[in-house]
Amino acid sequence: MRILAIETSCDETAIALLEIEGSLQEPEIKVLGNSLLSQAKLHEEYGGVYPDLAKREHKKNLPILLEKTLEEAGYPSTSSGQVDFIAVTSGPGLEPALWTGITFAEDLGKKWSASGRKVPVVPVNHMLGHVYSVLLKGKLEFPALALLVSGGHTELVYIKDFGQYQVLGETRDDAVGEAFDKVARMLGLPYPGGPEISRLAEKDREESAESKIDFPRPMIHSGDLNFSFSGLKTAVLYYLKANKDADRQTVARAFEDAAVGVLIEKTHQALDEHETKSLIIAGGVSANKHLQTESYKLAESFPGLSIHIPSQELSTDNAVMIGVSAFVNVNLDKTILDKSIDIEATGNLGIPQTSSDV
Numbered sequence: 001m002r003i004l005a006i007e008t009s010c011d012e013t014a015i016a017l018l019e020i021e022g023s024l025q026e027p028e029i030k031v032l033g034n035s036l037l038s039q040a041k042l043h044e045e046y047g048g049v050y051p052d053l054a055k056r057e058h059k060k061n062l063p064i065l066l067e068k069t070l071e072e073a074g075y076p077s078t079s080s081g082q083v084d085f086i087a088v089t090s091g092p093g094l095e096p097a098l099w100t101g102i103t104f105a106e107d108l109g110k111k112w113s114a115s116g117r118k119v120p121v122v123p124v125n126h127m128l129g130h131v132y133s134v135l136l137k138g139k140l141e142f143p144a145l146a147l148l149v150s151g152g153h154t155e156l157v158y159i160k161d162f163g164q165y166q167v168l169g170e171t172r173d174d175a176v177g178e179a180f181d182k183v184a185r186m187l188g189l190p191y192p193g194g195p196e197i198s199r200l201a202e203k204d205r206e207e208s209a210e211s212k213i214d215f216p217r218p219m220i221h222s223g224d225l226n227f228s229f230s231g232l233k234t235a236v237l238y239y240l241k242a243n244k245d246a247d248r249q250t251v252a253r254a255f256e257d258a259a260v261g262v263l264i265e266k267t268h269q270a271l272d273e274h275e276t277k278s279l280i281i282a283g284g285v286s287a288n289k290h291l292q293t294e295s296y297k298l299a300e301s302f303p304g305l306s307i308h309i310p311s312q313e314l315s316t317d318n319a320v321m322i323g324v325s326a327f328v329n330v331n332l333d334k335t336i337l338d339k340s341i342d343i344e345a346t347g348n349l350g351i352p353q354t355s356s357d358v
C-alpha cells in the first residue's frame, strides 16, 4: 500500500511518501519521498517550543514539503502520487500544531478523492509512531518492551503483540528529553539541548574515567516502573548556584550519567518482571550514545533479547514513522479505511492501552 504521512505534533513539519508491501511480521518498507523542516532555531529564544509560532510555521511549510516529497518520489505536485490513504498524527502533541496537520490532511484527502478513488485519512498516535520507527531496521519479535524517551514522554510500554499495549510506568513530572533541554539551558547551551549535553558528556568521558560529581537518581529504588526527572534538574540548578565556575562538561556528564542510569535501571527491572524478546528504545533521546551503549550492556544479561533502536534521523520526530505506524493500524483493522473518522487533535493522547494483565 502507498501511504502519504504527515507529522506536525511539535516543532518538526514532516511529510513522507511510503510504499509498504508484505505482512506485519515481514514488512517491506520503501521510502519514496521524505522531507522535513525543523523549527528548532526559531524556538531557540523561548528555550522550548512556542505553540502559536509552531502552528504558523507548520501551515507555511506543509504545502512546500508536500511538493518536495512528491517531486522526490517522481510525481508532479498536482498528482496524488496514487496514494491509498493519508496518515496524520492526531496526538499526543501541541494541539494547535496537531490541528494544522489534521486540517491539511483532510483537505488533501478531499481534493484527491474528488478526482476519482477515495483517499481516506487515518489518525496515528505519535508515540506508536516512535515505537514502529524500528520496523525500518528489521522485523520485531513479541513480546516486546518499549522504552519511549522523548521531549514530552518517558514511558515503559509492554507490547504483547502488534496492537496490544500496556503502559508499565511513566514519568511523574518532567520527561527525560525535557530535563536534557532544561539542563542545557542552565548551562547556556542551545535548544534542543540533548545533543549538546551528549557531546560535552562524551568529551568528559574521553578525558576522565570517573565522573567528578554524583547527582541523585530520583525514584531509582521506588520499586515501581515510574520515573521522575524534576528533582535531578533541580539538583543541577543548586549545584550550579553553589559552584559559579563549575565546568560545564563535568556537569553535563554527571547529569547524563544520572538520567541514563535511571532509564537503564527501570528498564532492567521491567525486563526482570516481564518475559521479553525485543527491547525497543525510541523517541528523540534514543539518539543518545550513552543510552545506546548502556542498553547494549544491559542486554548482555538477557540472552536472546534483541535490541531495536531507530537510525539517528528516525529517532527524532519524522513522518516516516507515522506512515509505518499507520500501516500497522490498517493491517490490524482494514475497516478503518472505509469508516469516515472524525479526527480530533488530542494533546495528551496516551498509548492506546489494551490490557492490564501482563
Ligand code: KG4
Binding pocket: 010, 149, 150, 151, 152, 153, 176, 177, 178, 180, 181, 192, 193, 194, 195, 198, 283, 284, 285, 286, 287, 288, 289, 315, 316, 317
Ligand atoms: O521525539 P522527539 O523528536 O520529540 C518529541 O516527541 O518530544 O524528542 C525530542 C527530544 C528533545 O528533548 C531533545 O533534546 C532530545 O529528544 N534529544 C536527545 C538527543 N537528541 C535529541 N537527548 C539526548 N541525547 C541526544 N543525542
Ligand code: ZN
Binding pocket: 126, 130, 150, 151, 283, 284, 316, 317
Ligand atoms: Zn516524538
